[in-house]
Amino acid sequence: MPATSATDLASEVRDASLQYLWRQWQAIGATVTGTGQANAIVDPEVLILTSLWMLDFEQRLADVTISWVRINSSLLSIQRFHNLCDEFPKVVSDRLSSLATVGMEEGKDLRWKSLRKRQVADLGTRGNKVRAVEVGSPSWATLFLQLRRGIGVGAKADVLTFLIGTSGHQGDWSNVAMIAEATSYTPAAVRRVADDLAAARFIRVPSTADSDRGVQRMYNADPKVWAQLLQVGVAQTGWGYWRERFLFIIDLLTWIQSLSEREVSSYARDVEARELLTKHNAAFLRDRVVDPIDFSGAELGMTYLETVTRTLLNWLTNRG
Amino acid sequence: MSLEGAEGVGRALQRVGELLQARGERFHIVVIGGAAVNLLGIVSRATTDVDILAFARSNASGSLRLVPPDEPLPQTLLDASRTVATDLNLDPNWLNTGPAGQWKSGLPPGLETRVHWTEYSGLVVGLVDRYDLIFFKLYAAVDDTGPKSVHFQDLIALTPSDEELVEAGRWVRQQDPSPAIADTLTQVMNYARDFRHRPR
Numbered sequence: 001m002p003a004t005s006a007t008d009l010a011s012e013v014r015d016a017s018l019q020y021l022w023r024q025w026q027a028i029g030a031t032v033t034g035t036g037q038a039n040a041i042v043d044p045e046v047l048i049l050t051s052l053w054m055l056d057f058e059q060r061l062a063d064v065t066i067s068w069v070r071i072n073s074s075l076l077s078i079q080r081f082h083n084l085c086d087e088f089p090k091v092v093s094d095r096l097s098s099l100a101t102v103g104m105e106e107g108k109d110l111r112w113k114s115l116r117k118r119q120v121a122d123l124g125t126r127g128n129k130v131r132a133v134e135v136g137s138p139s140w141a142t143l144f145l146q147l148r149r150g151i152g153v154g155a156k157a158d159v160l161t162f163l164i165g166t167s168g169h170q171g172d173w174s175n176v177a178m179i180a181e182a183t184s185y186t187p188a189a190v191r192r193v194a195d196d197l198a199a200a201r202f203i204r205v206p207s208t209a210d211s212d213r214g215v216q217r218m219y220n221a222d223p224k225v226w227a228q229l230l231q232v233g234v235a236q237t238g239w240g241y242w243r244e245r246f247l248f249i250i251d252l253l254t255w256i257q258s259l260s261e262r263e264v265s266s267y268a269r270d271v272e273a274r275e276l277l278t279k280h281n282a283a284f285l286r287d288r289v290v291d292p293i294d295f296s297g298a299e300l301g302m303t304y305l306e307t308v309t310r311t312l313l314n315w316l317t318n319r320g
Numbered sequence: 321m322s323l324e325g326a327e328g329v330g331r332a333l334q335r336v337g338e339l340l341q342a343r344g345e346r347f348h349i350v351v352i353g354g355a356a357v358n359l360l361g362i363v364s365r366a367t368t369d370v371d372i373l374a375f376a377r378s379n380a381s382g383s384l385r386l387v388p389p390d391e392p393l394p395q396t397l398l399d400a401s402r403t404v405a406t407d408l409n410l411d412p413n414w415l416n417t418g419p420a421g422q423w424k425s426g427l428p429p430g431l432e433t434r435v436h437w438t439e440y441s442g443l444v445v446g447l448v449d450r451y452d453l454i455f456f457k458l459y460a461a462v463d464d465t466g467p468k469s470v471h472f473q474d475l476i477a478l479t480p481s482d483e484e485l486v487e488a489g490r491w492v493r494q495q496d497p498s499p500a501i502a503d504t505l506t507q508v509m510n511y512a513r514d515f516r517h518r519p520r
Contacts, residue, residue: 265441267335268342271403 009306010256016313017249018058020320021051027141029072030064030132038141040240040320041165045080049088050246052095055123062123066102068132073107075135075145077153081115083184087247089254094121138230140165140238146230155185156193163194163203163221165239173206173218182239194219240320241286245312248280252309270301277305284308289315321409322366326358329370332404333440336415339400340442347397348376350386350435350446352419352456354470359438359447363477365470369414373422376435376446386432386446389417419456425495428455428488454480455488458512459495462504467511475508476515485509 019035024047027038048069051061069076085093098120103112135145143164147157162183166174179194180187194217197203203221227233255276259269277284277300284290290308298304323329340347351359354367372393376384392398393415401415434449448456457478460471480488489509493502 262342262344264342265338268338271339271407272342 005306006256006259009309010253012313013249013253013309014057016316017050017246018054020316021047021054021058021061024141025051025061025064025068025132027139028068028145029135030068032064032131036317038320040140040238040242041143041161042141042145043240043242044076044144045084046242046246048076048099049081049084049092049096050242050250052092052099052123053088053250055095059124059126062125063127063129064131065099066106066123066125067130069099069103070106071132072135072145073103073109073112075148075153076103077148077158078111078114079154080158080184084243085115087243089250091121093117095123097121098123138232140232143230143232154193155183155189156197158183158185159190159193160197160202160221162239163197163219164223164226167220167223173220175216175218179219182241182243184243191217238287241282244280244282244286245316248276248283248312251276251280252305266302273302273305274300277308284312287315321411322368323355323358323370323408323410323414324366325364326361329355329358329367330440332408332410332414333370333443333445335404335407336397336400337439337441337443339403340396343396343400343442345396346442346444347394348384348437348444348446349389350374350376350448352448352453354474356447356453357457357474357477359445360436360450360453362450362453363474368411369416369418371419372415372417373419373427373448374446376444386427386435388423389420391417391420393417422456428452428491450478451484454478454484455491458485458488458505458508459492461508462492462501467515472508472511475512479516480512482513485512 020038022032023036023038024042026032028042028044028047048065051065055062081096085096094117096115097117100112100115101120103109104116135142135149138146144158144161147161148154151157151160159179162179163174166172166182176187176191176194179185180190183190194203198205198219203219206218255272264272281295285292285295289312295308323332349372351370352373353369353371354363354365355370357363358365358367372389374386375389376386379385393401397415402412404410405412405414428451431448431452434452435446436449438445438447454475457471457475458480461469461475464471466472489505492505
């Protein structure tokens with residue numbers, strides 16, 4: 001792919017991602033003008049970490065993030081910030097440290113203390129204008145936050161959110177490893193809370209002999225029942241897998257930027273594109289954004305990276 | 321799968337070099353064996369691997385100094401070689417430090433001054449000279465199965481002169497002074513002389 005083509009792709013990815021971030025912020029209470037609505041469940045920690053990374057492209061994200069944290073800090077999981085932060089570029093943890101100061105001093109939430117570092121990055125905010133309100137009425141987009149508000153911030157609410165968001169109409173089951181990977185809690189913590197939730201009949205376990213012996217513990221939640229209880233439409237469920245998708249986008253944009261700073265042959269570009277695709281395959285394969293059979297049979301290289309990235313952007317815009 | 325002639329060896333090394341360059345890395349390696357005889361144009365045959373005899377590092381004055389290769393290979397070099405192995409369907413250890421043990425018993429005198437350098441992007445490859453290859457190939461042929469061995473065939477292809485064979489024989493004796501080797505060495509050297517004088 002020529003340099004101009006890579007630059008074009010980066011520009012498309014950046015624009016579509018920013019547009020989608022605004023949608024998510026709008027869905028959870030930020031007073032911003034977005035185009036379209038966020039359908040899938042918003043992962044608040046991933047949204048904040050991604051927004052902090054995207055500040056280099058869109059400074060207004062800092063204003064919205066800070067304003068939202070001032071009001072809704074109590075709905076955030078500091079434990080998940082810790083668990084997720086290392087997966088993001090280092091600049092994000094520096095900026096998160098600045099946000100921790102806001103959370104402590106303005107949000108009056110002392111839990112942020114553990115995220116504060118001695119040296120903090122300047123988020124470059126513009127004044128104290130209020131740009132967010134409390135998280136509003138229940139919708140699929142706000143499910144994460146609503147369940148935390150109802151059950152309490154912690155693994156229990158998050159595991160339940162994941163299971164409601166992934167069980168779908170087919171009644172798909174998830175095991176501990178899948179839930180732990182998606183929610184960024186440890187398998188031990190997930191197993192403990194999932195068993196509690198199952199015992200309380202919040203979620204289901206299969207009634208097979210294997211399950212009774214605990215060989216492979218699987219769980220799901222009935223989305224219809226939960227939709228009725230929470231008074232949200234049943235059609236728009238979806239976990240979203242934002243951690244996987246936004247980490248791919250961050251790596252992709254970082255990588256494309258690096259192409260202009262290094263001497264990279266077309267072979268090396270193809271190899272690096274393949275490595276990106278392999279490392280981030282979940283960004284495409286979850287929810288079958290890209291058909292797994294097509295993916296496994298494709299020649300993974302620059303051309304395919306371009307193709308599936310545009311497919312992902314299309315999914316973000318129309319279904320995400 | 322194997323590397324087909326100089327073109328095959330060169331393509332694989334070029335790919336490794338491009339991956340290293342993209343990662344901002346640069347290595348100097350010195351190779352012997354089948355890869356070297358192919359790249360020097362002495363033979364054109366398939367080979368399964370590229371044997372690294374040495375790494376080269378710049379000293380204070382900026383000139384290159386040969387040193388024993390790092391074992392295991394540095395991670396970036398290893399990663400690049402494994403990636404190329406996958407892409408070209410090669411043995412995962414096609415780029416290896418098999419001959420590194422030669423440093424313990426000694427290299428042919430003056431080898432370092434006769435290395436021919438070729439740049440493959442981030443991989444700079446030194447080929448030991450034909451003269452030194454005679455030493456290594458004679459030693460390998462003595463250790464091998466007979467006149468049909470690939471090492472003996474390579475030795476013949478190197479067309480050593482009588483003087484070169486004598487020098488190489490003296491060096492091989494230093495490597496392994498056992499009486500059994502001495503007999504085989506004499507046989508191999510005689511074969512090589514006879515072969516050279518045979519009508520083609």
